[in-house]
Amino acid sequence: PLYPVTLSYEEIKEYEGAFTQYDINGDGVINVTELSRLLGTIGLNPSQQEVVEMITCVDSNRDGVLGFCEFIKLMSRQHNPFISPRDQFESIFRVFDSNNSGHLSRVEFKNTLFPVLCVDTTA
Secondary structure: OOEEOOOOHHHHHHHHHHHHHHOOOOOOOEOHHHHHHHHHHOOOOOOHHHHHHHHHHHOOOOOOOEOHHHHHHHHHHHOOOEEOHHHHHHHHHHHHOOOOOOOOOHHHHHHHHHHHHOOOOOO
């Protein structure tokens, strides 16, 4: 069977670049103004209320801004290909396998997952 999946590894990296570029004030989140600018660069011109509604749809912690995971969630709603579970797993695996060794070390797992979960890795 085929399942809807959000994004490939390459797409995640592309969106990571966009997230960083449009996080204009560098606070690690995308606010309404920043998301409006990003949407404008791809030819969309939603009203401020529409942008607020877009954020609200994926804003799991209800802080009114998009963290990277929420940004990915929003982008994946716009891009919804169907791929096999194996391809989905391999795509996710490549995100964690930063040195492309085909194996996950504890360090790779920690360095990839903990920042997404906002876990302090220095403790």
